[in-house]
Amino acid sequence: xxxxxxxxxxxxxxxxxxxxxxxxxxxxxxxxxxxxxxxxxxxxxxxxxxxxxxxxxxxxxxxxxxxxxxxxxxxxxxxxxxxxxxxxxxxxxxxxxxxxxxxxxxxxxxxxxxxxxxxxxxxxxxxxxxxxxxxxxxxxxxxxxxxxxxxxxxxxxxxxxxxxxxxxxxxxxxxxxxxxxxxxxxxxxxxxxxxxxxxxxxxxxxxxxxxxxxxxxxxxxxxxxxxxxxxxxxxxxxxxxxxxxxxxxxxxxxxxxxxxxxxxxxxxxxxxxxxxxxxxxxxxxxxxxxxxxxxxxxxxxxxxxxxxxxxxxxxxxxxxxxxxxxxxxxxxxxxxxxxxxxxxxxxxxxxxxxxxxxxxxxxxxxxxxxxxxxxxxxxxxxxxxxxxxxxxxxxxxxxxxxxxxxxxxxxxxxxxxxxxxxxxxxxxxxxxxxxxxxxxxxxxxxxxxxxxxxxxxxxxxxxxxxxxxxxxxxxxxxxxxxxxxxxxxxxxxxxxxxxxxxxxxxxxxxxxxxxxxxx
Numbered sequence: 001x002x003x004x005x006x007x008x009x010x011x012x013x014x015x016x017x018x019x020x021x022x023x024x025x026x027x028x029x030x031x032x033x034x035x036x037x038x039x040x041x042x043x044x045x046x047x048x049x050x051x052x053x054x055x056x057x058x059x060x061x062x063x064x065x066x067x068x069x070x071x072x073x074x075x076x077x078x079x080x081x082x083x084x085x086x087x088x089x090x091x092x093x094x095x096x097x098x099x100x101x102x103x104x105x106x107x108x109x110x111x112x113x114x115x116x117x118x119x120x121x122x123x124x125x126x127x128x129x130x131x132x133x134x135x136x137x138x139x140x141x142x143x144x145x146x147x148x149x150x151x152x153x154x155x156x157x158x159x160x161x162x163x164x165x166x167x168x169x170x171x172x173x174x175x176x177x178x179x180x181x182x183x184x185x186x187x188x189x190x191x192x193x194x195x196x197x198x199x200x201x202x203x204x205x206x207x208x209x210x211x212x213x214x215x216x217x218x219x220x221x222x223x224x225x226x227x228x229x230x231x232x233x234x235x236x237x238x239x240x241x242x243x244x245x246x247x248x249x250x251x252x253x254x255x256x257x258x259x260x261x262x263x264x265x266x267x268x269x270x271x272x273x274x275x276x277x278x279x280x281x282x283x284x285x286x287x288x289x290x291x292x293x294x295x296x297x298x299x300x301x302x303x304x305x306x307x308x309x310x311x312x313x314x315x316x317x318x319x320x321x322x323x324x325x326x327x328x329x330x331x332x333x334x335x336x337x338x339x340x341x342x343x344x345x346x347x348x349x350x351x352x353x354x355x356x357x358x359x360x361x362x363x364x365x366x367x368x369x370x371x372x373x374x375x376x377x378x379x380x381x382x383x384x385x386x387x388x389x390x391x392x393x394x395x396x397x398x399x400x401x402x403x404x405x406x407x408x409x410x411x412x413x414x415x416x417x418x419x420x421x422x423x424x425x426x427x428x429x430x431x432x433x434x435x436x437x438x439x440x441x442x443x444x445x446x447x448x449x450x451x452x453x454x455x456x457x458x459x460x461x462x463x464x465x466x467x468x469x470x471x472x473x474x475x476x477x478x479x480x481x482x483x484x485x486x487x488x489x490x491x492x493x494x495x496x497x498x499x500x501x502x503x504x505x506x507x508x509x510x511x512x513x514x515x516x517x518x519x
Contacts, residue, residue, distance in 0.1 A: 007043040008241065008253040009035060012261045013052040013097065013233045016076035017061045020083050022309045022327070022339055023294045023301055029324055030291055030333045030406060031260040032089045036463035037403050039090075040486055046253050048240045049084065050095030051077050052233040054226070055133055059215040069215050073098045083311055088320050088466055095240040097217075097232060105244030106227065106235045107220040109280055110208075114221055118166045118279040121222075124207045125159035133229050135207060150264060163209040163225060170275035171203045177274065183287055185270050186406075187334040190263060190290040194270045206231075206272060234273050238282070256285040266290040289406055292336040294327070309339065318518055321465035322348050328408040328464055337409075345519040355420050357515035360454060360472055362427065364502055364511045367447055370436045373502035375448045382495045383452040384445075386426040387419060392456075395419065396491040399460055408464070415460050423453040448500060451476060452493055459490040468514055475504035475511070 011031045014024060028049070035047040053073040062072035077096050084091065095102060113119055126135040131151040136144075141155055148155055178184060178195050185191035209225040210216065216226030235243070237256060242249035261269050266288070274284035293300070296307045314323050326344050329351070331337020367373055385392070395418060402411035427450055436443035458472040462485065473482050479496045480489055504511055 004044040007038045007045045009258045010048040013050045013236045016051045025311045026294045033463045047091045049091040053098040054216040055229045095236045102239045103217045105239035108244040111220045113279045124162045127155035128158040162207045164205040165208045167206045255283040258287040263290045295338045297340045321468040329412045332409045333406045352515040353517045375500040378500045383449045387422040393491045456490040
């Protein structure tokens with residue numbers, strides 16, 4: 001056990017019927033920034049991800065490829081993890097719902113809900129979308145002209161025997177929870193939607209089974225049925241931390257501090273999921289953060305449109321940190337954003353190559369060439385601020401607030417506009433590359449002060465561009481080890497015991513460009 005405050009977070013469990021695209025990756029990046037930030041701040045973080053494999057469309061996809069479902073799922077899990085690893089997503093566990101451990105733990109949960117009297121047998125008829133694997137209401141069918149609102153395909157009238165979950169029994173408790181806990185659903189607009197939905201349409205009991213299907217998890221009390229995919233997939237959030245077979249680990253981590261999910265599945269996570277947990281005698285999660293989507297040149301992405309973008313294609317043209325930076329900078333996490341190749345190059349060249357990368361290159365090259373890489377006489381000297389009128393503690397505090405609220409684009413905007421750009425203006429105004437020819441001590445002082453901006457920026461950027469931020473920070477002999485830096489370390493200018501010096505490896509007096517220009 002640890003005395004650190006614990007932090008448990010999850011992302012949505014993805015359908016592996018195709019490889020992840022930039023929209024799928026957007027969620028994972030936003031979650032990873034939060035996990036990395038919390039680790040910096042001293043939390044004992046557990047970050048769970050996984051694939052939702054017990055679905056008919058996964059089985060159908062495997063069949064179309066001539067594969068067994070399990071072999072297909074295992075290979076797709078490998079492909080998903082390949083992308084997440086390439087993007088430096090720092091997850092702690094990756095759950096596959098088709099694996100036996102999840103199945104056994106899932107059955108224990110369902111049995112508990114059944115024993116508590118919240119599951120009963122009946123029959124169901126309604127409008128079904130195979131893409132969503134969900135029945136739609138008559139109202140949705142009428143308002144959408146008989147089409148699924150998400151997939152724009154005809155809804156199918158379907159009738160089947162089934163087992164129901166008594167979702168309606170939790171209507172009042174859910175409304176009270178939603179209204180009494182403003183932080184439970186974020187952003188606020190989604191919380192209002194969830195309240196409005198219950199007040200307008202109520203909550204209907206939920207069909208949680210499928211009859212006669214071979215692929216999936218059998219109901220423990222009626223093996224002729226498999227468990228409906230959503231009732232199975234949501235349980236990943238607790239089976240992945242020990243529910244059903246490791247009580248101590250489960251109790252350590254639950255309830256979740258935040259579930260990161262797409263806005264289209266908010267209702268499942270804020271209506272069905274809390275009710276499921278209450279039915280089993282467990283607590284609801286503390287927060288559900290419902291993020292927006294990423295469009296491609298202003299257009300929604302889809303296979304039929306042929307505009308799906310694979311993250312690996314973008315990484316190959318730049319690097320993982322540049323990818324991470326663009327999507328967190330340009331796409332507001334609580335709402336929708338957009339990707340275009342042209343805009344990607346513009347942001348990369350302007351903010352990473354020219355602003356941050358060029359600042360580091362100037363500092364290292366001039367200092368190495370004129371001072372042999374050492375700022376002699378700076379031991380015990382506190383640097384002067386380089387951004388006029390900036391209250392550093394207030395500035396870092398505002399960045400912190402944006403990060404904790406998942407307003408990542410605003411955090412990065414503030415770092416660039418309020419700090420990095422003014423530092424570059426300070427360098428331009430004082431031109432140490434010229435000043436060194438007439439007043440070497442003055443030039444050294446300018447460079448010494450500006451290095452502190454690199455130190456501060458690297459700490460603040462650590463959750464966003466981890467490898468590049470480390471490369472910047474470890475280019476100098478700053479006393480706090482990189483693994484131990486916190487946002488508080490960026491909130492003040494400090495003297496250090498030893499003379500400041502360059503520790504980066506240079507080739508012919510120059511650093512390999514951190515962000516080579518593209519395009």
